[in-house]
Amino acid sequence: MTERSPMLPPERTRTLILASALLRGAVAAGLGLGSLAVLVMVLWISSPYPDSGPGGALRTAAGIWLLAHGAELLRPDTLSGVPAPVGVVPLLLVAGPVWLAHRAARDAAEPDEGERRPSQAGVFSAVTAGYLLVVAGAAAYARGGPLRVVPETLAFPVALVVAGAAAAGVWTAAGRPFGSLPSWAPLVLQEAMARTLFRDRAATVCRAAATGAVVLLGGGALVVAVALGRNAAAAQESFLVLSGDWSGRTAVLLLAAALVPNAALWGAAYGLGPGFALGTGATATPLGLSGTPAVPDFPLLAAVPAPGPATPLNWAACAVPLVAALAVAWCVLRRAAPADGPRARTWSPRETALTTGLAALGCGALMALLTSAAGGPLGTGALGAFGPVGWLAGPAALAWTAIVGVPAALLVRVWRLREPGWAWRRDVPEDDGKKDGKKTEDAGRKEEAGKKKGRRGKKADPVEPKRSAASAIPASAPAATPPAPATSGPAAAPEEDAMDDEDDAGFEPYDFLPTDPWHEHGKDWHGKDGREARWASLKQGSGGLMADFPAHIPAALRSDEPSAAPADTDGRSTRGGPGAPGATP
Numbered sequence: 176m177t178e179r180s181p182m183l184p185p186e187r188t189r190t191l192i193l194a195s196a197l198l199r200g201a202v203a204a205g206l207g208l209g210s211l212a213v214l215v216m217v218l219w220i221s222s223p224y225p226d227s228g229p230g231g232a233l234r235t236a237a238g239i240w241l242l243a244h245g246a247e248l249l250r251p252d253t254l255s256g257v258p259a260p261v262g263v264v265p266l267l268l269v270a271g272p273v274w275l276a277h278r279a280a281r282d283a284a285e286p287d288e289g290e291r292r293p294s295q296a297g298v299f300s301a302v303t304a305g306y307l308l309v310v311a312g313a314a315a316y317a318r319g320g321p322l323r324v325v326p327e328t329l330a331f332p333v334a335l336v337v338a339g340a341a342a343a344g345v346w347t348a349a350g351r352p353f354g355s356l357p358s359w360a361p362l363v364l365q366e367a368m369a370r371t372l373f374r375d376r377a378a379t380v381c382r383a384a385a386t387g388a389v390v391l392l393g394g395g396a397l398v399v400a401v402a403l404g405r406n407a408a409a410a411q412e413s414f415l416v417l418s419g420d421w422s423g424r425t426a427v428l429l430l431a432a433a434l435v436p437n438a439a440l441w442g443a444a445y446g447l448g449p450g451f452a453l454g455t456g457a458t459a460t461p462l463g464l465s466g467t468p469a470v471p472d473f474p475l476l477a478a479v480p481a482p483g484p485a486t487p488l489n490w491a492a493c494a495v496p497l498v499a500a501l502a503v504a505w506c507v508l509r510r511a512a513p514a515d516g517p518r519a520r521t522w523s524p525r526e527t528a529l530t531t532g533l534a535a536l537g538c539g540a541l542m543a544l545l546t547s548a549a550g551g552p553l554g555t556g557a558l559g560a561f562g563p564v565g566w567l568a569g570p571a572a573l574a575w576t577a578i579v580g581v582p583a584a585l586l587v588r589v590w591r592l593r594e595p596g597w598a599w600r601r602d603v604p605e606d607d608g609k610k611d612g613k614k615t616e617d618a619g620r621k622e623e624a625g626k627k628k629g630r631r632g633k634k635a636d637p638v639e640p641k642r643s644a645a646s647a648i649p650a651s652a653p654a655a656t657p658p659a660p661a662t663s664g665p666a667a668a669p670e671e672d673a674m675d676d677e678d679d680a681g682f683e684p685y686d687f688l689p690t691d692p693w694h695e696h697g698k699d700w701h702g703k704d705g706r707e708a709r710w711a712s713l714k715q716g717s718g719g720l721m722a723d724f725p726a727h728i729p730a731a732l733r734s735d736e737p738s739a740a741p742a743d744t745d746g747r748s749t750r751g752g753p754g755a756p757g758a759t760p
Contacts, residue, residue: 192293193301196283200305200341203279207272208313211243212236214429221422227321234320237313243268244310245332245548247325261322262551263561265433266440273340276306280344295345302341307334353377375510379530383506384537387576390502391542394495395442396435402442402478410477417472431474437562438475440549443542444563446495447571451550451563453479461489469557496572500579503538507531507584512591521592524585531584535576543569 215236219225225232238248242264249258280302286292310333314324346352353374367373403410418424441451450460454469463485470476480489507530511522522530543565550562 189294189297192283193297196280196293196298196301197305199279199283200276200302200307201309202305203275203302204272204306204309207243207275208237208240208309210271211240211268215239218422218426221425223420223422231320234317235322237317238320238322238324239268240272241310241313241317241324241329241333242322243272244336245269246314246328247551248322249325250322252321257555258323259554259558260325260552263434263437263553264548264551265430266436266549267433269336273336276302276337276340277344277347279306280341281348282344284345284348295349299338299341299345302344303334303338306337306341310334310337376526376530379507379510380533380537383503383531383534384541386506387499387503387534387538387572387580388541388545390499391443391447391495391538391572392436392439392545394446394498395444396439398442398446398492398495399438399475399478402480403475406477410474413472413477414474417474427474434475437549438478440546441563442478442492443495444546444549444568444571446492447542447568447575448493448496449564449567449571452560454557455560456557461485461492463489471553471558496575497579499538499572500535500576501583503534503576504531504580504584504587507534507580508587508591511584512588514591518592521588524588527584527588528581531581532577535573535580538576539569539571539573542572 212233215232216229219229219232242248242261245264248261250261251258253259280299283302284293284295284298310329314326314329317324353368414424414427417427444451445459445461448460450458452458453464454467457464457466457468459468459480464480464482468479468482470479507527511527511530513520545565546563546568547565550560550564552559553561
């Protein structure tokens with residue numbers, strides 16, 4: 176199938192692409208069904224007393240595979256003769272079919288090398304149709320087995336689960352873009368989605384909501400683990416009573432492992448407050464277990480609290496939603512007031528509170544969906560209600576994360592932006608925050624360094640040429656025209672002065688006296704010794720930029736005529752210099 180036939184065109188047509196996507200969806204469903212069928216057949220072969228033949232085992236595997244998609248099953252073999260529903264879905268089994276459907280859609284939507292990208296809508300429809308064809312066949316095959324499928328549940332939630340996994344696969348193949356909304360969407364939402372800031376806020380909300388749900392799930396698993404540790408003897412006794420041979424115990428162990436996510440969600444609902452139902456007449460909450468529970472004999476159910484009022488250890492389960500609310504607030508604060516960002520980029524209190532509230536709403540919606548899937552009926556009588564109630568657990572999660580998370584986010588934001596500040600806070604403009612991240616104290620440090628530099632200049636530091644020449648004129652000397660460099664002309668003097676003011680900001684330019692030797696010893700200003708001393712001082716202050724040769728005094732400078740001064744031997748003009756004798760007062 177991978178080799179290209181010479182009869183086919185070099186580029187695949189749209190029909191071939193859709194046919195390949197349809198086949199991928201069917202293969203993905205077949206892989207999931209086949210893997211579960213192999214496991215069930217191994218357990219059936221190893222069982223010393225099987226109840227039915229291989230056909231019954233394969234029909235059982237088909238029913239369990241459909242249960243992993245969310246379908247509700249009916250168990251007709253009961254003592255009363257009334258079929259009993261089986262609505263508790265082992266959530267660990269859901270991961271396999273969802274991943275296979277996601278991978279099939281992702282691979283079908285990715286273009287081959289040198290070919291154009293196929294239609295995303297066509298690939299999604301083809302993969303979903305191919306998968307659902309196998310679902311329909313499995314439901315028809317399992318009709319005569321010990322676990323029959325309720326036909327209404329094939330549309331919801333089985334088809335919805337498959338379509339969601341396929342859509343996620345196509346979206347992943349496209350690079351997970353946040354494209355524009357359809358034309359029928361409100362204009363306000365279309366304009367909001369076009370803004371990068373809105374997309375960043377939306378990503379923060381989704382990330383914080385997922386973080387809160389994960390923390391609740393982990394906290395619930397911890398609650399169940401502690402309860403099982405306290406009732407380890409009862410759990411072991413239940414495990415040994417259910418089956419006496421190793422194949423039966425292996426089946427019980429695998430079923431318990433598949434129900435671990437369900438138990439974690441039960442523990443999360445218990446910590447949130449609404450708790451979970453143990454039949455139609457009993458409810459377990461942190462305040463205690465009320466009513467008469469109808470608990471089947473199963474190892475994980477040994478973690479159910481004892482009847483009666485609660486103890487302080489039961490109340491400690493309420494710390495789970497508290498930690499989840501703080502996790503939501505912390506996840507929002509990582510963007511609202513980041514530890515390595517400038518103060519100018521922090522969000523306003525309104526934005527922080529709104530984002531945290533929306534994250535709490537998303538966390539509540541996720542918990543409502545998950546807790547609804549974690550429970551369900553196990554019979555028609557007392558076991559008609561078993562597990563957490565989604566429409567109670569979701570609002571409880573929303574209340575916990577909003578009431579605790581929003582104030583926590585605002586308080587931590589105020590703490591981070593307090594006046595003394597932490598070491599991370601930088602009061603810099605938003606545009607400069609991307610470069611160096613310098614603090615506002617740097618300006619004060621530069622100013623202090625400039626003052627220290629000026630004070631050192633009073634002692635022994637060499638003076639810059641332009642400053643020494645200007646400040647070296649004694650009070651008794653006749654006033655001269657301001658010096659102008661030959662390379663830039665007189666018009667560049669104001670610009671040079673402005674640059675000097677920027678470079679030397681923080682200290683006065685004439686707050687020290689020159690240290691030239693001619694001035695210290697009172698030598699003649701226009702004499703030969705004075706010129707040589709000034710030349711040596713300029714050379715010393717140049718930092719090695721001036722050439723090492725003796726100062727040469729041109730003949731024009733030795734004359735008394737106020738003519739234009741020619742260039743010196745090094746090519747530099749001496750016009751208007753402090754040593755020019757012809758300078759006009």
